[in-house]
Amino acid sequence: MRRAVIIGAGMAGMLSARASADFVDEVIIIEPDDLPDAPRPRKGLPQARHIHSLVAGGTDAMQSLLPGILQHWLDAGAHRHELTAGIVALSPEGWYRRWQPDGHFIITASRDLLDWVVREHVLAHDRIRVFGGRKVTALHGSDRQITGVLHRPAHGPDDPQRLDADLVIDTSGRASRATAWLADLGIDTIPHRTLDTGLTYATRLFHAPAGAEHIPVFNIMAQPRASIGQSAVIAPIENGLWMATLGGIKGSEPTRNAADFIPFALGLRHPLIGQLLYGLEPVSDVTLTRSTGNRRHYYEKARTWPDGLIVLGDAIATFNPVYGQGMSVAALGARALHQELHKSGSLTAGLARRVQRAAATSVEAAWAPATTQDIHYNTAHGQKPSVPERLLGRFTSRLSYTATGSQFMADAVTDVTSMRAASTRLLAPAVLRAAAAGPKLQPLSGPPLTASEQRLLTPLEEINGQPA
Template sequence: MSESPQRPPQVSRTSRMSTRAVVVGGSLAGMLAAAAVRDHVDSVEIIEAHGMPDGPESRPGVPQAAHFHVLLSGGANAIDELLPGTVKELLGAGAHRVPMTTNMVIHSPEGWYRRWTRDSHYLITAGRDLTDSVVRRQVLKDPRITVRPHTKVTALLGSSRRVTGVRLRAADGIETELTADLVVDASGRAARTPQWLAELGISGLAQDRIDSGIAYASRIYRASVSTENWPVISVQADPRSGAPGRTGGIVPIEDGRWHVSLIGTPGAQPTREEAEFEPYARTLRHPVIADLLAHAEPLTDVVMTHSTVNRRYYYERLKSWPEGLVALGDSVAAFNPVYGHGMSVAAIGAVALRTRLASLGLANGLSRKAQRAIAGPVELAWSLAVGQDIHYRTTKGKNASTADRLLQRYVSRLSHTATGSYHVATAMTEVLTLQSPGTTLLRPGVLTAALLGPRRPQLDRPTFTAGELRLLTDAGIPLPGLAE
């Protein structure tokens, strides 16, 4: 009886080396980073220094959540690309979709913006805790993604050539090591990546820190009218005046509430005193916000923050960058929140990371190429934020150069033209919502329109619609800012 031939040994699919990504930080940027890498590794572990709430509750790692947040359409589109259906979930939970400038009452330094009818550029407005919770719920549906709460990353493992994992410290002080094929730092403004890189022997990191000294005071109100389709209202400071800047805004959020923030530079900063909140609103360039708040019910205390510094690390410029490491979100650049860029830049950066992973996998060269791609949306948002802040006299870290002043004059001319030109207003919102690059504002048609100026006369009062004015009248509220 002949022996049957031996079969070659079978290699089980499960016997191959599994791959893991570690995300440092369970913030919005961290959740989006996990969504970006999940299809390219076997598992993703999010390391979070604090607890992870189940619902729309405050989280210690997001102190700025007390101030109003907007998700620009460029960022909202990126989140939906990473997590299809998330924007729909947000709207179902009570967030508002606000078309720009269709549903906005804006008093810019150059005048009142008209409410041009369009839908392609928009804001999603909601409490930050709600936005975080919806995104978190969408991400953690995936069984490949887990969270390790109450744990801090204390160092990177590996060398200047390749990061191989992280060192962890649990709440009880016990330290362990966790290996990873990819580490994504999404730990926010408090990121320690510069120190960790130095410990690996990587030096020469350039950074900018530009501080206009702006302070925020915020409070939530029960809206005095229905918030369904109610506009965002913004009265902006004029940095050209040379006087301390005062800005204010009302953003409709879930549950029939208004999130109100008042913002000032040194010499005009608001305080946390409740009795001074509404009087400060009356010092803005127009009283519309104060008039509305006089008939609304405050629901919270006043919360203050001075954490408005623009800070950027130029990781993409380093001569040496270790494979296996990527930084994302506020870990790369944190912006003055008055401009509303942070969440959107993190989302667009996460899409850039996923795109590089799709083309390169975990191959050599991924980390540097991903870091350079992430720098793209950072650069646009940085130029928009810093391009405004450097013109306040109180700003520290950079003085406006001749080129900066010329650029400001051009942008001011564009804004002036946008008050009476649909074409220029559309170009500006394309850029401001991070849907198009800044070069959009240099297209021949835009340059020509700016040269010609606004095609319609300037408005002299808030641009409320007839329907909104009826709502105010029916609620017994004097027409805001119009009874002069």
Template sequence: MSDRPTSVVSPAGPATGRTVRSAVVLGGSFAGLLAARALVGFADRVTVVERDVLPDGPEPRRNLPQARHVHTLWSGGARAVEELVPGVSELLLDAGAHRLAVTTDMVALAPEGWFRRWDESHHVLLCGRDLLDATIRAQILDDDRIKLVEHAEVLGLEGTDEAVTGVRVRGADGGRRTLHADLVVDATGRASRAPHWLRELGLPEPPRRVVDSGLAYASRMYRAPEPARHGYPVVNVQADPRAGGPGRAGVLVPIEDGCWLVSLSGTRGSEPPTDGAEFTRFAREELRHPVIADLLAGAEALTDVSVTRTTSNRRHYYERMPAWPENFTVIGDALAAYNPIYGHGMSVAAQSAVALRDVIHRQGWGTPGLSRRIQKAVARPVAAAWDLATSQDIFYPGATEQGPTLRDRLLAAYVSRLMRTATGNGRIARRVTDVTSLERGAEVLLAPSVLLAAAIGPLKPPLSGPPLRPEEWKVAEWE
């Protein structure tokens, strides 16, 4: 087992005059590192247990195939990251990341039509996942209270059904040991074995729901045409889940080094291709509009096509369990994982890490019932992202065994009405982006003024095509 010394200044110093407080975070992922950063204000020592060896810089990480695809850090998530790691947004921008305004810098075709490019309401941060992870990782691990243990496999939890006291791990050499902790945080992602670990402690399986559209994701990086290397909008052609048949979507985003990252996706029966020539054909012939293919005509392909098929929405309702052990918390994709086409996973993880910190600050380290309060708090950021994703995916054939529930149908009908209104009403577009940017909860969409606007519908006629400016269209003609 290898330990790599690790140095960002905590907002609060360690406890003094008492037994050393310790926390263990399982997983050196985006979610895990932010959780570790949230805990250094309370624990004297935070140990991050990672099964792989993390790269030193912006390089590919093993067992993270989704890193090759488009990632979005919505402003609600970006603010949470900045709150935990002050200054990191500027570091990302200095390294080439883009800050784009919502919806000013977006060209998006929703099922209900093209969105107008309204004045800025919120923003997104865009860059390659390797750059994002490396920048945040360097800041968080630059703290001598955080210790990274790499090449370590988590075997299970120590403790009882009433309280977790640590975690059992096995190193690369096969040696086993127990890391004792006052708090264990599971951030091991989709592969989390928390339900099994809890069962070993004598607790029941948590309630669980899966909505699987069967979506496959294919991505490729391009050198953008020279006029587009210093600023270009996101271009997003969304699927229409209620049109019948498979859903097909595509998104083009500017990232660092004058590049575009393009991700195409398709549900069961229309998976995107792995071949480069077919990649462009899919963008032209299978999407609801060929704008992405038109833009790629002037771009240079830099990579092969990368494909990922693990994309189901899956949520564990740990907060509903009748009993929950002290000193254990589950966050990130281990708690809820989403279809990546909606881009909410990282933002929810960041907001959950802030919630973790805030609950401990309010309740106090070691307070009875603290872990249950944390688990309920980290579930709140999950709810909005879950409803946004599943309200769409539930309508694809085979997404669930039972099909859409009455609640699903009512929610989807209202969201569709709102989205149609937002194509021609800037005020409602802002309310919608309040929620999609994870800046506000979905309750804002039920305000009387929003309900009335949805009943009236859009105030402007629908756009006939993508709202690209003349100079942006010229990129498609660049040679």
């Protein structure tokens, strides 16, 4: 009987379980948490307290593994925002216009809801089971072939057990111990990079005003090239709530103090988000996280790689979350796993290496834009991007500037930021010509709001006349 063992039941773990289920007799997911049977928080997923938007390329990858998942999210209360009509965003280069939709979208919902719907679908498969309340502590095997894992209770007395497997997939997220486990097997030459701006995220939930349960995503972005590192986003989620997340790099961080939340948003490059939140009833405390650095293991470059081991999702790389691509990278990695399994038909020699290399493509697609922007912050800490990467950052800013006044450019940039097209799309002659010409329209002087959205804003005079 052939068995796949998945380490961790997050997004990458669930999707990888589904991707491998057609090619083995049994899939066992080992997870320290007892998984909730509803969209509820759990200890192993602390980032779920913060805004999680899902781009179209990640959604496509999930749909290919779990047909119909998008509709199930929407039925459960998620929101779909067509791009760029469904967002109001102040980019580093100016306000984006709300162009007619061109097929791209983002999904917003609580991360707990996104995961729960995925979990329900994956665990309905009769070959997939979860061992809850247990954690993996080591790999079993050699530098040539992984043959299983050691696992023990997440809490309570140590009781290590071995579970044999033909394929082990490490999807244990930021906490992954894969490099240490590989080093124990003699594989210790894996290149590694980090770039951390010291960004703090602060998130709070609010009751949406009556009739405004479905709003666009509002986004006041930071300006990395000016080293202005404060930002804020509001996204509608399920149950008539708005989730608001503030961001600030080291030295300009938001605090955990609820009284600081709206003043921080009012003090950004534009007060839009503060004006939207002012006077709303909060339904949670402020949650903080500083787990926001870019960190990447180049497993695809390891000199030797054992058959039977694949690393996917955040266990390979994490990204500054303001770019909103981590779940999509996890999904694209799981789709690459499925495609490679489909090609070879079974667990052939060299499969793990091929999947690792295929997954690196989507990791790079998120890594390059995130790090080439983040490098501009004077707080950025870690290995600096190379000269070509810096040039890429400058080129990206030019494209973004052009996109403020060119639908053609907005569509091209969205193709790439949605992870539906490779970044080479932006080197097409027509895109280069448009970038050279710059925006066709004058910059907008303020947010492009509809009359009903305008009515949601508390006037600044009223705010300044009263304590928040």
